[in-house]
Amino acid sequence: MSAAKKWRDLSVEELKETYLTLSKDLFHIKNEVKYMQKIEQLHKLKSIKKDRARVLTVLREKAQVKEI
Numbered sequence: 599m600s601a602a603k604k605w606r607d608l609s610v611e612e613l614k615e616t617y618l619t620l621s622k623d624l625f626h627i628k629n630e631v632k633y634m635q636k637i638e639q640l641h642k643l644k645s646i647k648k649d650r651a652r653v654l655t656v657l658r659e660k661a662q663v664k665e666i
Contacts, residue, residue, distance in 0.1 A: 601648075605656045613657050620650045 605613065624646045630636045631643075 602652045602656055605652050606659075608656075610657065610660055613653050613660075617650060617653045617657070620646055620653065624650065 605616075608616065624643065627639050627642055627646070631640055
């Protein structure tokens with residue numbers, strides 16, 4: 599199963615909501631690492647960034663399908 603498979607099953611609205619949630623999570627984790635010197639969640643940064651990129655990719659794919 600591809601990494602983006604679970605994202606392709608969601609609607610556009612759900613994908614946008616997921617993207618916003620991931621962006622907020624990324625922002626909060628970056629702030630904790632930078633200002634509070636917490637490194638417990640540092641490993642989550644990479645996975646959140648990848649998930650955001652996957653969500654954007656699926657959104658672009660769906661937008662291209664609508665244009666055709």
